[in-house]
Amino acid sequence: MTPRTLHRRSRTREVLTRLAAYLAILVALILTLFPIYWIAANSFKFDIDIFAVPPEWLPRNPTLKHYDEAFIQRPFLRYALNSFLVAVGTTTVSVVFGTMAGYALARFNYPWQWRKQISFWILSTRMMPPIVSIIPLYLFFNYFDMLNTKSALVIAYTAFNLPFATWMMKSYFQDLPVELEEAAVVDGDTRWGAFLHVALPLARPGLAATAIFCLIISWNEFLLSLIITLTEQSQTLPIGIAGRVTQYNTYWGEISAAGFMACVPIVIFAFIVQKHLVRGLSLGAVKG
C-alpha cells in the first residue's frame, strides 16, 4: 500500500466517523425531545384530538382547556404549591446541615479514622432504597399524628437529601485551597469565622448547585409522598398526577397538562446547573 492510498483511506474513515456522529446526535436529539414534545402537544389538544387515529402530530386546534381543568377546577395548583413548599423546606435543612458536615469532613481530622468511616456511612444511607423505610416511617408518623402533613414529607425527604448535600459540599470544599482559611486564622479569625467568612463565600457556586439538586430531588419524589399523604392538604404534584390515572379512566388531557408543568421548572433548573451536572449526579464522586 502506498502512503497515498493509506492517507486517502484514513480520510474516508474520518469523514464516515463524522457523518455517523452527526447522525447519532440527530437521532439522539429526536428520541430525547419527542416524548417531551408529545406530552406538551397533547396537553394543548381537545380530548377528541388526543384520541385521534392517526395521531395529530401538531395540535390543529390548540386549547388551554386541560390547564383550566387541572389548575383551576381541580387542585393541581395546590399540589404544586405543596411540592414547592416541601422542596424548599427539605432543601433548607439539607443544605444548612450538609454544608457544615461536608466542610467538617473535608477539613478536619478525627480520631480512629472517623473521617473515613463517617463519610462512608453517610454515603451508604443514600444507597438505601426508600421502599425499605416506608413501613417504619408510616408507623412512626401515624403514632405522632403526622400523617398527611408537609412536615412529615420534609422529614422523610431529608433522609436522602442530607447525605447528598453532605457529599456534594464535601467535594466542593476539598477543591478549595486550605491556605486562605489558614491565613484568616493567622490573622486572628476563629476557625468557625474562617469557615463562615472565607470558605463559604468561595463555595457559593457549589452551594447553589447543591440547593438546586435538592430542589429537583424533592420535587420529583413519588413513593414516600404516596405513603405519607392522603388529601390535597399535603399531596404533592406527582401524587396528584398519579391520582388521575384510575382503573376506569385516565384523564389524558389533565395529566398531560400537569405533567408538562411539572417538567418545566426542572428543565429551567437543568440549564442553571449545567456546569455542575456531572458532580451533582455522581454525588461529587466525579468532577466534571
Place this chain on the structure above:
Amino acid sequence: MLKSANDGTLTAQSPPGGPLERWAERHLRYLMLAPTVLILLALTIFPSLYMFYAAVHKISPNPDLPWEFVGPGNFARLLSDAQFHVALRNTVVFTVVAVAVEFLLGLGLALLLDKFIRRLTFLKTVLMIPMMLPPIAVAITWKLIYEPQFGVLNEIMYRLGLPLQAWAGDVNLAMFSIIVADVWQWTPFIFLLMLAGLASLPVEPYEAAALDGASSWRQFWDLTLPFLKPVIAIALLLRVMDALRLFDLVFILTGGGPADRTKVLSLYIYQVAYRFADPGYAAAISLFVLFVTIILSTWFMKRMRLAD
C-alpha cells in the same frame, strides 16, 4: 484526597469570646458534624431497628389490636412465597438488562461523540433533560406513547406494516416496555459520566501508543477502558442502586401486571403493606432488600475506595 487537612491546632492561640465560645471553637469539628450524624441516625438506624421489631410481629390493620409476636415466621414465609420469588426475579431481570443496555448505549455514544460534543454544552444539557424529569411525568409520557389504540408507537408499527401490540399491557412486552422507558430516562446519565471520564484522560499514553502503531481497538482496551474504570464503577453503582428501587414507572405503566410480569420488589412491598394490610411481612421483605443493598453497595464502595 485532601492532603493538608487542618486538625484545628491553629486555634490554639486562644480565640476571643467567652468560655462557651471558646469551648465551641475547640470542639468545632464535632459540632459541625453532629446535626447531620444525629439526623441520619434518627432517620436510618432507628427505622431499621423498628422494622426488625415489626418484622417479628403479625400486625393487624386495626390499630387498636396488639401486635402478635410470631418470631421468625415472616422470614420463613419468604422462602415459600411464590409472589416474592417472582418479584425478586423481575427486579433482577430489570436491573441487569436495563443497566446493561444503558451502559453499552451510553458508553458507545460517549466514545463516538466525545470529540464532536465536548464544547457544545447547550446540546449536552438538552440531551441530559430526561434524567432530570419527574419519573411520574416520564411514566405518563410513555403511557401515552404505548397506548394501544391511539398511541404513537402503534402508529409507527402500522406504517411499517408490523403487527400492532398492547406494549405495557402485553404479557410478553410489558417488561420490555418498562425497560425502554427506563433506558430513555437513564442512558443520558451514563453518557454524561462517560464524557466526563473521557475528558479527563491523559494525552501522553495515546501519543505513545500511536507511535507504536497500536490500533484504535487496542487503544480502547488497553488505555481508555482502564482509565475509565473508576468512573464506570461509580456510574454502575448509582444505576444499580436506582434500578433496584424501581417503583414509579411500574406503578403508572403496568401496576405490576399483566400476570405479575412487571411486579418488582418495591411494588410488592407496597402491595403487601397496603393492599394486603400485612405490614409485618412487608417489613420482613424490606429487611431482605435492605440487607442485599447494603451488601452490594458496601462491596462496591469498598472496592472503589469511594470514602477516601
